[in-house]
Amino acid sequence: MRLATIFFAFLGAALAVVGLASGAWAAEPQPWQLGMQQPASVGKESLHSLHNLLLWIITITTIFVLALLVYVCVKFRADKNPNPSKTSHNTMIEVLWTVIPVVILVVIAVPSFRLLYFLDRTPNADMTIKVTGHQWYWNYGYPDHGDFAFDSYMIPENELQPGQKRLLDVDNPLVVPAGKNIRVLVVGSDVLHSWLVPALGVQLYTVPGRTNETWFNIEEPGVYYGQCNQICGVNHAYMPVAIRAVPEAEFNAWVEKAREEFASKDGGGDVKVANAAR
Ligand SMILES: [Cu+2]
Incomplete structure (x- = not known):
């Protein structure tokens, strides 16, 4: 029984x-989520x-x-089968x-x-994004749109605005057009990180000195969250990924603005010491 x-x-x-x-489920972790x-x-x-x-x-x-x-x-069991069979092979x-x-x-x-x-990899990419993992933030580059780049930092808990998500929202999210094949090149600047966006099925290690490639095509505009999922140091838990997928026209308008805003920053190697001390 x-x-x-x-x-x-x-x-x-x-x-x-x-x-x-x-x-x-939505494109972010939910309380008590399973699956x-x-x-x-x-x-x-x-x-x-x-x-x-x-x-x-x-x-x-x-x-x-x-x-x-x-x-x-x-x-x-022993009481039903007191004399066990001696069979040892059965072809x-x-x-x-x-x-x-x-x-x-x-x-x-x-x-x-x-x-x-x-x-x-995708045989017909519409555009390329370069993702660089740093201790402890991401840098996003747009080689096809004037090669500008910017850093993406988590918003600290005490600076969160209403509606922003703790440990997930960032100052500068990665902005991409929805419905396009986006090639993603991923590299590390210091140690191993991992760029993970669960809803897109993308998880790639950032390895210093090596470029890894993947791609995605986001079907609907929206915000998609992920996190670094390779232990990379003391602030590993504080380098989330936030992606804003927008219609193509909105993306083009954003590129025009972003090229000016981020033109002066190389974004690639300026490790912010303040972040390490957070
Ligand atoms: Cu990490």
């Missing part, structure tokens, strides 16, 4: 996980469907193995438990590799 209780408790938990995985943020890019939608496929496979596999264990424990079963896992792994590998190459 206890085994049956455990089995159904497990089944309930597994179904709850499957149900939650398909829920909808992933709602996808906002093609890449993230593909990541979700791969995740859901894997969740089904692992759930069914785990329930199957648990059911076998329960069956063996009940059927072959059919051995072939099956080799071939079936191989087939399952191939079923997982095909969409995994397809997605890996899809996310790796």
Whole structure:
């Protein structure tokens, strides 16, 4: 009876996980959130469907193995089966438990590799953004729009305006046009950081001396948040990513303004000591 209780408790938990995985959330973390943020890019939608496929496979596999264990424990327990069989080989079963896992792994590998190459780079980028990770802020460069760049710092808690999000909002968000293929080149200036935007399905390490590439296409205008997710030092928790996706016309107007505003700043190497002391 206890085994049956455990089995159904497990089944309930597994179904709850499957149900939650398909829920909808905004492009920022929510209190008590479970599961992933709602996808906002093609890449993230593909990541979700791969995740859901894997969740089904692992759930069914785990329930199957648990059911076998329960069956063996009940059927072959000592008082029901006092003289155990001496069987040590069974060719059919051995072939099956080799071939079936191989087939399952191939079923997982095909969409995994397809997605890996899809996310790796876009063959037709509309524009390029350069992201540089610093201790402890981001620098965003626009090589296709006059090569201006600016730093993006988290707004400290005591300077937050109403409506701004603690640990997520920044002084200068990355601004990009919605509906465009945006190539992202990522590099580190000091240590390893990681540029993560969950709703876009983008996570890339910033490595000093090496440029990594990815891309995204944000379907709807809006604000999308992320964080550094590679431990990079004492202020690692205070270098969020904020992306403002706007319609193309608004983006072009912003570029005109930003080119003037950020023209005098090289933005690339001016490590702000004040930030380190925060
Ligand atoms: Cu970090």
